[in-house]
Amino acid sequence: xxxxxxxxxHLGYWLRQVSNHVSQSFARKLAAExxxxxxxxxxxxxxxxxxxxxxxxxxxxxxxxxxxxxxxxRLIAKDLVVRAADPEDGRAxxxxxxxxxxxxxxxxxxxxxxxxxxxxxxxxxxxxxALRQILEDIVARLAxxxxxxx
Amino acid sequence: xxxxxxxxxHLGYWLRQVSNHVSQSFARKLAAExxxxxxxxxxxxxxxxxxxxxxxxxxxxxxxxxxxxxxxxRLIAKDLVVRAADPEDGRAxxxxxxxxxxxxxxxxxxxxxxxxxxxxxxxxxxxxxALRQILEDIVARLAxxxxxxx
DNA sequence: TATTGTTATACTCTATAACTATA
DNA sequence: TATAGTTATAGAGTATAACAATA
Numbered sequence: 001x002x003x004x005x006x007x008x009x010h011l012g013y014w015l016r017q018v019s020n021h022v023s024q025s026f027a028r029k030l031a032a033e034x035x036x037x038x039x040x041x042x043x044x045x046x047x048x049x050x051x052x053x054x055x056x057x058x059x060x061x062x063x064x065x066x067x068x069x070x071x072x073x074r075l076i077a078k079d080l081v082v083r084a085a086d087p088e089d090g091r092a093x094x095x096x097x098x099x100x101x102x103x104x105x106x107x108x109x110x111x112x113x114x115x116x117x118x119x120x121x122x123x124x125x126x127x128x129x130a131l132r133q134i135l136e137d138i139v140a141r142l143a144x145x146x147x148x149x150x
Numbered sequence: 151x152x153x154x155x156x157x158x159x160h161l162g163y164w165l166r167q168v169s170n171h172v173s174q175s176f177a178r179k180l181a182a183e184x185x186x187x188x189x190x191x192x193x194x195x196x197x198x199x200x201x202x203x204x205x206x207x208x209x210x211x212x213x214x215x216x217x218x219x220x221x222x223x224r225l226i227a228k229d230l231v232v233r234a235a236d237p238e239d240g241r242a243x244x245x246x247x248x249x250x251x252x253x254x255x256x257x258x259x260x261x262x263x264x265x266x267x268x269x270x271x272x273x274x275x276x277x278x279x280a281l282r283q284i285l286e287d288i289v290a291r292l293a294x295x296x297x298x299x300x
Numbered sequence: 301t302a303t304t305g306t307t308a309t310a311c312t313c314t315a316t317a318a319c320t321a322t323a
Numbered sequence: 324t325a326t327a328g329t330t331a332t333a334g335a336g337t338a339t340a341a342c343a344a345t346a
Contacts, residue, residue, distance in 0.1 A: 004197070004255060004256045004259035004260075005259045005262055005263055006194070007191060007194050007195075009262075009263075009266075010262050010263070010265075010266045011172075011266055011269070011270050011278065011281060011282055011285070012169075012172045012173065012176060012262070012265060012266055012269065012270075014282060014285035014286060014289065015165070015168060015169045015172055015285060016169055016172075016173055016187075017285070017289050018165060018169075018285050018288050018289060018292075019162075019165045019166055019168075019169030019170075020169075021292055022161075022162040022165055022166070023162065023166055024314090026162060027335090036334095036335065036336090037166075037335090037336095038335080038336070041157060044156070044157050045157075047154070053304085053305095054304080054305065054306095055303090055304065055305075063336095063337085064337075064338065064339085065304080065305060065306085066305085066306075066307080066308095066337090066338080066339085066340095067336075067337070067338085068305090069305065069306055069307080070306095070307095070336095071336095073306095086304095089303095089304080089345080089346075090304095090344070090345050090346080091303065091304040091305070091344065091345045091346070092303095092304060092305080092345090093304080093305065093306095105154060106154045109154035109155045110154075112155055112159075112160050112162070113155055113159075113160070115160075115162060116159075116160045116161055116162055119161070119162065119288070120161050120162075120288075122291065123284070123287075123288075127284050127287075128161065130280050130284065131161060131280075131281070131284050132161055132164060134273070134277050134280065134281050135161070135164035135165060135167070135168050136164060137273075137277075138168050138269070138270075138273075139164065139167050139168060141272065142168075142171055174337090177312095186311095186312065186313090187312090187313095188312080188313070203327080203328095204327080204328065204329095205326090205327065205328080213313095213314085214314075214315065214316085215327075215328060215329085216314095216315080216316085216317095216328085216329075216330080216331090217313075217314070217315085218328090219328065219329055219330080220313095220329095220330095223329095236327095239322080239323075239326095239327080240321075240322050240323080240327095241320095241321065241322045241323065241326065241327040241328070242322090242326095242327060242328080243327075243328065243329095
Protein backbone atom coordinates (compact mmCIF):
# COMPACT_ATOMS: atom_id res chain seq x y z
CA UNK A 1 0.00 0.00 0.00
CA UNK A 2 1.50 3.32 -1.08
CA UNK A 3 0.34 6.86 -1.74
CA UNK A 4 0.07 7.91 -5.34
CA UNK A 5 1.77 11.02 -6.72
CA UNK A 6 0.07 14.37 -6.22
CA UNK A 7 -0.51 16.74 -9.14
CA UNK A 8 2.09 19.06 -7.62
CA UNK A 9 4.75 16.32 -7.65
CA HIS A 10 5.23 16.72 -11.40
CA LEU A 11 7.23 19.42 -13.15
CA GLY A 12 4.80 19.05 -16.04
CA TYR A 13 2.01 20.31 -13.81
CA TRP A 14 3.85 23.47 -12.79
CA LEU A 15 4.97 24.08 -16.33
CA ARG A 16 1.39 23.82 -17.58
CA GLN A 17 0.10 26.23 -14.92
CA VAL A 18 2.65 28.89 -15.79
CA SER A 19 2.64 28.40 -19.55
CA ASN A 20 -1.15 28.49 -19.76
CA HIS A 21 -1.28 31.67 -17.74
CA VAL A 22 1.40 33.40 -19.78
CA SER A 23 -0.16 32.36 -23.09
CA GLN A 24 -3.64 33.42 -22.01
CA SER A 25 -2.33 36.75 -20.82
CA PHE A 26 -0.63 37.23 -24.18
CA ALA A 27 -3.76 36.09 -26.03
CA ARG A 28 -5.83 38.76 -24.27
CA LYS A 29 -3.36 41.44 -25.35
CA LEU A 30 -3.29 40.19 -28.93
CA ALA A 31 -7.09 40.00 -29.03
CA ALA A 32 -7.17 43.82 -28.90
CA GLU A 33 -5.42 43.71 -32.30
CA UNK A 34 -7.68 40.86 -33.51
CA UNK A 35 -4.80 38.37 -33.68
CA UNK A 36 -4.30 35.01 -31.94
CA UNK A 37 -1.06 33.63 -30.54
CA UNK A 38 -0.62 31.13 -33.39
CA UNK A 39 -1.32 33.91 -35.90
CA UNK A 40 1.36 36.06 -34.27
CA UNK A 41 3.86 33.21 -34.59
CA UNK A 42 3.12 32.82 -38.29
CA UNK A 43 3.30 36.58 -38.87
CA UNK A 44 6.65 36.75 -37.04
CA UNK A 45 8.06 33.85 -39.05
CA UNK A 46 7.04 35.56 -42.31
CA UNK A 47 8.48 38.89 -41.13
CA UNK A 48 12.01 37.57 -41.63
CA UNK A 49 11.43 36.20 -45.14
CA UNK A 50 10.22 37.76 -48.39
CA UNK A 51 8.00 34.69 -48.83
CA UNK A 52 7.78 31.12 -47.63
CA UNK A 53 6.15 27.83 -48.66
CA UNK A 54 3.43 26.52 -46.32
CA UNK A 55 5.30 23.24 -45.93
CA UNK A 56 8.43 25.05 -44.74
CA UNK A 57 6.34 27.15 -42.36
CA UNK A 58 4.72 24.02 -40.96
CA UNK A 59 8.15 22.52 -40.38
CA UNK A 60 9.46 25.69 -38.72
CA UNK A 61 6.45 26.17 -36.47
CA UNK A 62 5.93 22.50 -35.66
CA UNK A 63 2.41 22.62 -37.13
CA UNK A 64 0.74 20.33 -39.64
CA UNK A 65 0.23 21.59 -43.18
CA UNK A 66 -3.52 21.61 -42.62
CA UNK A 67 -3.12 23.87 -39.61
CA UNK A 68 -0.98 26.30 -41.62
CA UNK A 69 -3.63 26.44 -44.34
CA UNK A 70 -6.33 27.30 -41.81
CA UNK A 71 -4.14 29.88 -40.10
CA UNK A 72 -3.18 31.43 -43.44
CA UNK A 73 -6.84 31.59 -44.51
CA ARG A 74 -7.65 33.64 -41.43
CA LEU A 75 -4.69 35.98 -41.93
CA ILE A 76 -5.55 36.44 -45.62
CA ALA A 77 -9.12 37.34 -44.65
CA LYS A 78 -7.64 40.01 -42.37
CA ASP A 79 -5.42 41.29 -45.20
CA LEU A 80 -2.24 40.56 -43.21
CA VAL A 81 -0.95 37.82 -45.53
CA VAL A 82 -1.12 37.02 -49.25
CA ARG A 83 -0.98 33.63 -50.94
CA ALA A 84 0.66 33.30 -54.37
CA ALA A 85 1.38 30.45 -56.76
CA ASP A 86 4.98 29.33 -57.16
CA PRO A 87 5.97 29.97 -60.81
CA GLU A 88 8.47 27.09 -60.78
CA ASP A 89 6.30 24.34 -59.25
CA GLY A 90 2.62 24.13 -60.11
CA ARG A 91 1.85 22.34 -56.84
CA ALA A 92 3.53 24.88 -54.61
CA UNK A 93 2.21 28.04 -53.00
CA UNK A 94 4.00 30.80 -51.14
CA UNK A 95 2.86 32.99 -48.27
CA UNK A 96 4.09 36.51 -47.60
CA UNK A 97 3.16 39.48 -45.42
CA UNK A 98 1.09 42.28 -46.90
CA UNK A 99 2.09 45.88 -46.27
CA UNK A 100 -0.51 45.90 -43.52
CA UNK A 101 0.94 42.69 -42.06
CA UNK A 102 4.44 44.15 -42.08
CA UNK A 103 3.20 47.32 -40.47
CA UNK A 104 1.31 45.38 -37.82
CA UNK A 105 4.21 43.15 -36.71
CA UNK A 106 6.15 45.69 -34.59
CA UNK A 107 3.01 46.49 -32.59
CA UNK A 108 2.49 42.79 -31.88
CA UNK A 109 6.16 42.35 -30.99
CA UNK A 110 5.78 45.18 -28.49
CA UNK A 111 2.83 43.35 -26.91
CA UNK A 112 4.98 40.22 -26.66
CA UNK A 113 7.71 42.26 -24.97
CA UNK A 114 5.17 43.76 -22.60
CA UNK A 115 3.67 40.39 -21.74
CA UNK A 116 7.07 38.86 -21.00
CA UNK A 117 7.94 41.84 -18.81
CA UNK A 118 4.67 41.54 -16.89
CA UNK A 119 4.99 37.78 -16.39
CA UNK A 120 8.71 37.50 -15.67
CA UNK A 121 9.94 41.03 -15.00
CA UNK A 122 9.91 40.63 -11.24
CA UNK A 123 12.24 37.61 -11.39
CA UNK A 124 15.90 38.24 -10.67
CA UNK A 125 18.21 38.35 -13.69
CA UNK A 126 19.74 35.16 -12.38
CA UNK A 127 16.41 33.32 -12.29
CA UNK A 128 15.37 34.56 -15.73
CA UNK A 129 18.64 33.38 -17.22
CA ALA A 130 18.44 30.04 -15.39
CA LEU A 131 14.85 29.45 -16.54
CA ARG A 132 15.70 30.30 -20.12
CA GLN A 133 18.80 28.13 -20.18
CA ILE A 134 16.97 25.10 -18.80
CA LEU A 135 14.05 25.52 -21.21
CA GLU A 136 16.38 25.93 -24.19
CA ASP A 137 18.29 22.83 -23.14
CA ILE A 138 15.06 20.84 -22.99
CA VAL A 139 14.00 22.04 -26.44
CA ALA A 140 17.44 21.17 -27.84
CA ARG A 141 17.09 17.71 -26.33
CA LEU A 142 13.63 17.31 -27.90
CA ALA A 143 15.06 18.23 -31.28
CA UNK A 144 17.73 15.55 -30.85
CA UNK A 145 15.12 12.96 -29.88
CA UNK A 146 13.10 13.67 -33.01
CA UNK A 147 16.09 12.88 -35.25
CA UNK A 148 15.86 9.27 -36.42
CA UNK A 149 18.58 6.99 -35.08
CA UNK A 150 21.33 6.44 -37.65
CA UNK B 151 14.44 52.21 -37.36
CA UNK B 152 14.88 49.23 -35.07
CA UNK B 153 14.58 45.47 -35.28
CA UNK B 154 11.56 43.90 -33.65
CA UNK B 155 11.82 41.12 -31.09
CA UNK B 156 12.24 37.55 -32.33
CA UNK B 157 9.99 34.76 -31.12
CA UNK B 158 12.95 33.30 -29.27
CA UNK B 159 13.51 36.53 -27.35
CA HIS B 160 10.55 35.76 -25.08
CA LEU B 161 10.52 33.37 -22.15
CA GLY B 162 6.84 32.78 -22.91
CA TYR B 163 7.84 31.26 -26.25
CA TRP B 164 10.24 28.74 -24.70
CA LEU B 165 7.78 27.94 -21.96
CA ARG B 166 5.05 27.23 -24.51
CA GLN B 167 7.34 24.99 -26.56
CA VAL B 168 8.30 22.86 -23.58
CA SER B 169 4.91 22.81 -21.87
CA ASN B 170 3.08 21.85 -25.07
CA HIS B 171 5.49 19.03 -25.71
CA VAL B 172 5.28 17.69 -22.16
CA SER B 173 1.48 17.89 -22.08
CA GLN B 174 1.11 16.26 -25.49
CA SER B 175 3.47 13.49 -24.50
CA PHE B 176 1.41 12.95 -21.35
CA ALA B 177 -1.84 13.10 -23.33
CA ARG B 178 -0.63 10.31 -25.61
CA LYS B 179 0.14 8.11 -22.61
CA LEU B 180 -3.24 8.84 -21.00
CA ALA B 181 -5.04 8.17 -24.28
CA ALA B 182 -4.10 4.49 -23.90
CA GLU B 183 -6.31 4.52 -20.80
CA UNK B 184 -8.99 6.60 -22.55
CA UNK B 185 -8.43 9.62 -20.29
CA UNK B 186 -7.46 13.22 -21.13
CA UNK B 187 -5.11 15.46 -19.14
CA UNK B 188 -7.98 17.57 -17.76
CA UNK B 189 -9.84 14.39 -16.79
CA UNK B 190 -6.74 13.13 -14.95
CA UNK B 191 -6.57 16.39 -13.00
CA UNK B 192 -10.21 16.08 -11.93
CA UNK B 193 -9.76 12.41 -11.00
CA UNK B 194 -6.66 13.26 -8.97
CA UNK B 195 -8.45 16.08 -7.16
CA UNK B 196 -11.33 13.75 -6.25
CA UNK B 197 -8.91 11.03 -5.15
CA UNK B 198 -8.08 13.01 -2.02
CA UNK B 199 -11.69 13.70 -1.02
CA UNK B 200 -14.70 11.49 -0.30
CA UNK B 201 -16.77 13.88 -2.41
CA UNK B 202 -16.65 17.45 -3.64
CA UNK B 203 -19.02 20.11 -4.98
CA UNK B 204 -18.48 21.11 -8.64
CA UNK B 205 -18.06 24.74 -7.64
CA UNK B 206 -15.24 23.85 -5.23
CA UNK B 207 -13.62 21.71 -7.92
CA UNK B 208 -13.84 24.57 -10.40
CA UNK B 209 -12.16 26.84 -7.88
CA UNK B 210 -9.42 24.29 -7.12
CA UNK B 211 -8.66 23.48 -10.75
CA UNK B 212 -9.02 27.01 -12.08
CA UNK B 213 -11.82 25.93 -14.43
CA UNK B 214 -15.24 27.43 -14.97
CA UNK B 215 -18.27 25.59 -13.57
CA UNK B 216 -19.44 24.82 -17.09
CA UNK B 217 -16.13 23.14 -17.87
CA UNK B 218 -16.38 20.99 -14.74
CA UNK B 219 -19.89 19.89 -15.71
CA UNK B 220 -18.71 18.80 -19.16
CA UNK B 221 -15.65 17.05 -17.75
CA UNK B 222 -17.78 15.29 -15.12
CA UNK B 223 -20.29 14.17 -17.78
CA ARG B 224 -17.50 12.43 -19.68
CA LEU B 225 -16.09 10.78 -16.57
CA ILE B 226 -19.57 9.63 -15.49
CA ALA B 227 -20.09 8.08 -18.93
CA LYS B 228 -16.84 6.17 -18.39
CA ASP B 229 -18.03 5.03 -14.94
CA LEU B 230 -15.07 6.72 -13.23
CA VAL B 231 -17.13 9.34 -11.35
CA VAL B 232 -20.62 9.55 -9.84
CA ARG B 233 -22.80 12.60 -9.36
CA ALA B 234 -25.14 12.81 -6.36
CA ALA B 235 -27.55 15.38 -4.96
CA ASP B 236 -26.59 17.19 -1.79
CA PRO B 237 -29.19 16.25 0.86
CA GLU B 238 -28.77 19.59 2.65
CA ASP B 239 -29.05 21.97 -0.32
CA GLY B 240 -31.43 21.21 -3.15
CA ARG B 241 -29.33 23.25 -5.61
CA ALA B 242 -26.05 21.53 -4.83
CA UNK B 243 -24.49 18.41 -6.33
CA UNK B 244 -21.43 16.42 -5.30
CA UNK B 245 -18.95 14.46 -7.37
CA UNK B 246 -17.00 11.43 -6.17
CA UNK B 247 -14.84 8.66 -7.63
CA UNK B 248 -16.42 5.29 -8.35
CA UNK B 249 -14.59 2.11 -7.31
CA UNK B 250 -13.35 1.92 -10.88
CA UNK B 251 -12.18 5.53 -10.74
CA UNK B 252 -10.33 4.91 -7.49
CA UNK B 253 -8.74 1.80 -8.91
CA UNK B 254 -7.73 3.62 -12.08
CA UNK B 255 -6.00 6.57 -10.38
CA UNK B 256 -2.73 4.83 -9.37
CA UNK B 257 -2.20 3.65 -12.94
CA UNK B 258 -2.65 7.20 -14.22
CA UNK B 259 -0.35 8.57 -11.52
CA UNK B 260 2.30 6.09 -12.66
CA UNK B 261 1.94 7.43 -16.22
CA UNK B 262 2.40 10.97 -14.89
CA UNK B 263 5.54 9.83 -13.05
CA UNK B 264 6.81 8.13 -16.19
CA UNK B 265 6.14 11.18 -18.34
CA UNK B 266 7.94 13.51 -15.95
CA UNK B 267 10.89 11.11 -15.84
CA UNK B 268 11.05 10.94 -19.64
CA UNK B 269 10.78 14.70 -20.09
CA UNK B 270 12.98 15.89 -17.23
CA UNK B 271 14.91 12.85 -16.01
CA UNK B 272 18.08 13.75 -17.86
CA UNK B 273 18.31 17.16 -16.18
CA UNK B 274 20.67 17.49 -13.23
CA UNK B 275 19.08 17.48 -9.79
CA UNK B 276 20.18 21.07 -9.52
CA UNK B 277 18.39 22.12 -12.70
CA UNK B 278 15.23 20.21 -11.80
CA UNK B 279 15.11 21.91 -8.41
CA ALA B 280 15.85 25.32 -9.91
CA LEU B 281 13.14 24.93 -12.56
CA ARG B 282 10.59 23.81 -10.01
CA GLN B 283 11.42 26.58 -7.58
CA ILE B 284 11.14 29.28 -10.21
CA LEU B 285 7.85 27.91 -11.56
CA GLU B 286 6.38 27.63 -8.07
CA ASP B 287 7.45 31.19 -7.32
CA ILE B 288 5.71 32.41 -10.46
CA VAL B 289 2.51 30.55 -9.58
CA ALA B 290 2.61 31.96 -6.06
CA ARG B 291 3.00 35.41 -7.53
CA LEU B 292 0.03 34.84 -9.86
CA ALA B 293 -2.08 33.81 -6.88
CA UNK B 294 -1.14 37.06 -5.14
CA UNK B 295 -2.01 39.10 -8.22
CA UNK B 296 -5.47 37.57 -8.39
CA UNK B 297 -6.30 38.68 -4.84
CA UNK B 298 -8.26 41.94 -5.04
CA UNK B 299 -6.48 44.96 -3.58
CA UNK B 300 -7.79 45.79 -0.11
C1' DT C 301 3.98 6.89 -57.34
C1' DA C 302 5.27 10.69 -54.43
C1' DT C 303 4.61 15.40 -53.11
C1' DT C 304 2.14 20.03 -52.28
C1' DG C 305 -1.46 21.98 -50.51
C1' DT C 306 -6.45 22.12 -49.45
C1' DT C 307 -10.54 20.36 -47.50
C1' DA C 308 -13.27 17.78 -44.29
C1' DT C 309 -13.93 15.97 -39.88
C1' DA C 310 -13.51 15.56 -35.08
C1' DC C 311 -12.31 16.33 -30.38
C1' DT C 312 -10.29 18.95 -26.44
C1' DC C 313 -10.02 23.08 -24.12
C1' DT C 314 -11.64 27.54 -22.98
C1' DA C 315 -14.96 31.23 -22.35
C1' DT C 316 -19.41 33.40 -22.15
C1' DA C 317 -24.06 33.68 -21.40
C1' DA C 318 -28.69 32.01 -20.99
C1' DC C 319 -31.34 29.05 -18.32
C1' DT C 320 -33.51 26.05 -14.35
C1' DA C 321 -34.14 25.14 -9.76
C1' DT C 322 -33.49 26.30 -5.22
C1' DA C 323 -32.20 29.44 -1.40
C1' DT D 324 -32.32 38.56 -5.57
C1' DA D 325 -28.51 35.54 -5.27
C1' DT D 326 -26.50 31.04 -5.78
C1' DA D 327 -25.54 26.13 -7.77
C1' DG D 328 -25.33 23.79 -11.56
C1' DT D 329 -26.48 22.73 -16.37
C1' DT D 330 -26.89 23.73 -21.10
C1' DA D 331 -25.83 26.01 -25.42
C1' DT D 332 -22.78 28.22 -28.34
C1' DA D 333 -18.52 29.51 -30.22
C1' DG D 334 -13.72 29.82 -31.39
C1' DA D 335 -8.90 28.26 -31.00
C1' DG D 336 -5.76 24.62 -31.30
C1' DT D 337 -4.54 19.99 -32.71
C1' DA D 338 -4.70 15.70 -35.41
C1' DT D 339 -5.94 12.60 -39.09
C1' DA D 340 -7.26 11.35 -43.44
C1' DA D 341 -9.24 11.97 -47.95
C1' DC D 342 -8.63 14.55 -51.97
C1' DA D 343 -7.01 17.28 -56.38
C1' DA D 344 -3.32 18.88 -58.97
C1' DT D 345 1.25 18.43 -60.24
C1' DA D 346 5.87 16.27 -60.31
